[in-house]
Amino acid sequence: DAGVIQSPRHEVTEMGQEVTLRCKPISGHDYLFWYRQTMMRGLELLIYFNNNVPIDDSGMPEDRFSAKMPNASFSTLKIQPSEPRDSAVYFCASSRGTGRQETQYFGPGTRLLVL
Amino acid sequence: GESVGLHLPTLSVQEGDNSIINCAYSNSASDYFIWYKQESGKGPQFIIDIRSNMDKRQGQRVTVLLNKTVKHLSLQIAATQPGDSAVYFCAENRPIHGSSNTGKLIFGQGTTLQVKP
Numbered sequence: 001d002a003g004v005i006q007s008p009r010h011e012v013t014e015m016g017q018e019v020t021l022r023c024k025p026i027s028g029h030d031y032l033f034w035y036r037q038t039m040m041r042g043l044e045l046l047i048y049f050n051n052n053v054p055i056d057d058s059g060m061p062e063d064r065f066s067a068k069m070p071n072a073s074f075s076t077l078k079i080q081p082s083e084p085r086d087s088a089v090y091f092c093a094s095s096r097g098t099g100r101q102e103t104q105y106f107g108p109g110t111r112l113l114v115l
Numbered sequence: 116g117e118s119v120g121l122h123l124p125t126l127s128v129q130e131g132d133n134s135i136i137n138c139a140y141s142n143s144a145s146d147y148f149i150w151y152k153q154e155s156g157k158g159p160q161f162i163i164d165i166r167s168n169m170d171k172r173q174g175q176r177v178t179v180l181l182n183k184t185v186k187h188l189s190l191q192i193a194a195t196q197p198g199d200s201a202v203y204f205c206a207e208n209r210p211i212h213g214s215s216n217t218g219k220l221i222f223g224q225g226t227t228l229q230v231k232p
Contacts, residue, residue: 100218106158
């Protein structure tokens with residue numbers, strides 16, 4: 001299995017621009033998570049989906065952030081408009097099943113820099 | 116909210132020595148912890164987990180100890196190798212929506228392990 005796939009790996013954009021991050025979970029996994037990692041705040045859960053349905057988005061910072069999962073093999077995290085404080089590494093993770101014991105597998109991340 | 120993962124930011128060890136990475140948590144109701152390893156430029160990778168009904172669990176070259184009395188857990192790496200150099204996170208798998216069967220990961224700040232040749 002290829003693991004969780006994220007694209008792009010690096011993104012540099014200017015403040016005010018729209019940014020779209022993409023994720024392909026591991027086949028057969030029905031949970032998908034979006035995390036953000038910064039030096040100041042560490043790894044934070046933004047939102048997660050179960051069977052393509054958003055379950056908990058309480059970690060999404062503000063309305064500029066939105067996430068979708070149109071099918072079981074694809075999810076996007078969009079920031080519009082982007083701001084310099086959004087600069088971070090964004091990780092997507094997926095897990096199988098519904099139990100807490102199911103391991104989350106992380107993708108390589110997208111390093112975002114907003115100028 | 117309740118915190119997890121209060122520990123030293125950096126640990127430097129000699130190759131071949133044992134490493135001990137510590138983590139403290141504040142919520143006495145926390146019942147499930149996971150250690151992740153994050154190498155430079157990569158996402159976190161699962162190492163080992165432990166539930167509160169255990170005080171010790173062993174994997175390949177790694178051991179996790181849980182002391183619920185003082186709300187502390189540690190990750191021990193035997194015969195540390197250069198490939199062990201990474202940031203190590205302890206994370207709590209916290210129940211959500213009142214369900215004991217569904218959880219989300221609450222990560223600590225991480226400890227950077229540096230292995231000297």
